[in-house]
Amino acid sequence: MSFAKYEEKKQLSLPSLIDIIFLLLVFSLVTQPRAKSRNDVQNRSVSRNDMELPVIQGIAQSRVDEILKTLMFEIVFQQPQNTQSPRMVYALRSSGNDSITYERAKQQALRDSLFAVFPENFLSLSNMDFEQTPACRFIRNEISSFKQKHFFKPAFSNFIEIRAEKNVEFRIVQYIMSQCSAYGDTIPRVTLRTLSGRDRNRGL
């Protein structure tokens, strides 16, 4: 008498199935671009160019708004991500009483040609020659014009903003600072835009 062979029914292996699910999840996390959270979009809409700003650790500095509060100089490489390309400086003008966002100010700067390019050899120029470059004259004129329209008297609240790629040379930043200091206490400080971690205490 032959007996029917009894074969165990093969059941689905649960741990293997979970393995596969997590592998798929990890794969999608790594390969798909990270979706920005709502807060990220609000806070980084001013940095839509995704510039590589200096990153700082430690205690948070002031958070920035989308609205431009003052004249901002944005210094970038003419070809993004190419640190060998010439440096360009844009002047993003705020509008006093009206609120203007970074995006609109940048569009206006492009439309009105409010930008200048530093020569490739700007680091080797003497101080006098450097100050005579079109880019430095542009910076000087913008600061002078903005100061005449908005900074009527010395005040701690008067400042100019600088937003620059982190590898931009100090000479350019220092020139902007020195032009501001030419007006003494009328423009007592500048702000540098940086990237910093979120404030956990603010629940963001």
Add this chain to the structure above:
Amino acid sequence: MELVSFIDMIFILLVFFLLTNFSVSTSMEEKELFIPTPKNVLGRSQIVLQMIDRSRVLWLDDKASQIVSDVEDQVGYFSSERLNEAIMAALVENSTILREQLPAQLQSLVRQADQNPQAVYFVLLRVPNEMPYYLVVDVISTLSTAQYQNIRYGCVAGTLDELKQAREIKTVLVEDKQGNRKKNLRIDF
């Protein structure tokens, strides 16, 4: 239970949580860092930081006065040029720190400032033109964390060669408000 699959699952969970944690913690936001504009006047500072290159910084504080004083005692008979050279050589040899050591040194200064809220410290940062400005931001962001905001800072363009070509580097005796006399380092550009 299949042990191998179970261990696999544990590792996968680990990788999953590591990745998600990394994604969350790297979110950054844009912030402002205030820097006072430089004033072209004679000034004093407790600490002078001269960036030599991307990896070295010359840190001149009150210890530098002693180094200069020792050199003056040894070779004070040198001509002023040779004396300056000897002084700068001694300062560079004894007061240069690596950039990796700079954060710890700055934190030590911040702690000192926090322990002495009545005192005001001034740090002058000299940076060569070709240095990327994020190096300046690194230093200033640390100094700005002083609890009582009693560390003032300023940054100007300057190179080590300009320091070496200073007209005079020497110690001078200075009396403070309490009548205590101490040696200060004086650099005349």
